[in-house]
Amino acid sequence: MxxxxxxxxxxxxxxxxxxxxxxxxxxxxxxxxxxxxxxxxxxxxxxxxxxxxxxxxxxxxxxxxxxxxxxxxxxxxxxxxxxxxxxxxxxxxxxxxxxxxxIQKKFYRCNTCTNNGFCNSYNYVSEDPRATCPSCSKVMNLRLSYVDPPAMEAASKEGGLVxxxxxxxxxxxxxxxxxxxxxxxxxxxxxxxxxxxxxxxxxxxxxxxxxxxxxxxxxxxxxxxxxxxx
Structure with missing residues (x-):
């Protein structure tokens, strides 16, 4: 700048x-x-x-x-x-x-699905660690690491709006x-x-x-x- x-x-x-x-x-x-x-x-x-x-x-x-x-x-x-x-x-x-x-984003998934291979579904994510996994009915309390998306390239080298x-x-x-x-x-x-x-x-x-x-x-x-x- x-x-x-x-x-x-x-x-x-x-x-x-x-x-x-x-x-x-x-x-x-x-x-x-x-x-x-x-x-x-x-x-x-x-x-x-x-x-x-x-x-x-x-x-x-x-x-x-x-x-x-x-x-x-x-x-x-x-x-x-x-x-x-x-x-x-x-x-x-x-x-x-x-x-x-x-604002730190927090997401959780099923601990059983990840560690024990009991559940073969990896499609469920929740923002609440008290949520129940729809696949195995276990609590989704395994914290995931959020990764920010890559910065979008500006459509114009000028940047801004006008x-x-x-x-x-x-x-x-x-x-x-x-x-x-x-x-x-x-x-x-x-x-x-x-x-x-x-x-x-x-x-x-x-x-x-x-x-x-x-x-x-x-x-x-x-x-x-x-x-x-x-």
Missing amino acids: ANSKVSMKLLIDNSKVRRVLFAEASKDCVDFLFNILSLPVATIIRLLREEGMEGSLPNLYKSLEDLNDTYLLPNQNKDAFLKPVAPVSSSSVPLLALPAAQ KGVVTYMVMDDLVIKPMSTISSITMLNKFNVKEVGSLEEKVVDLGMNEAIKLLKTSLETNIVLTTVFC
Whole structure:
């Protein structure tokens, strides 16, 4: 990973109320933003609790967090719900590289089938060591060693989600689309910009802190870039 941050160039209108008209963004930045959609709900709650997330979801999260393990089934782990592992992006700049809980997978098979050759069936596996083998009716309590699958090769050497040969336009409300000279002029006309001198370019970096602010603000308003960066 070359960098831990990405950047985008904001076009700000200072003529009346200071506002972001749109931003010019590269592939890495767009991948960064789109990866927000892959975050599990529990991860979003965990990120925003310290920012003062409203509503009842934080209460639901804390209820499970405070629940004594005594009340959980033997094959269940609270971290699987509280700290779910988000899909891994192949982008060179991953969004929110959080220390996710490593959920250790456990599988069991019939001890009789393996050691004594009493049962000729090797097709049954369980996540619960109390399960009964359908073939010989013995307890399936022999722990197996889980092997992670090989990492999938990226379909493209670029990695990530979108193509890198395009410059993208990110609107204040996080609408994202390919950018062109014509689309830029169209946006200036749409916002009724009369004086080019009132426009300001500003390059901003997006890291962990900015990502959390963008996430929180996107749940509260449609003027996301203006609220976060202006």
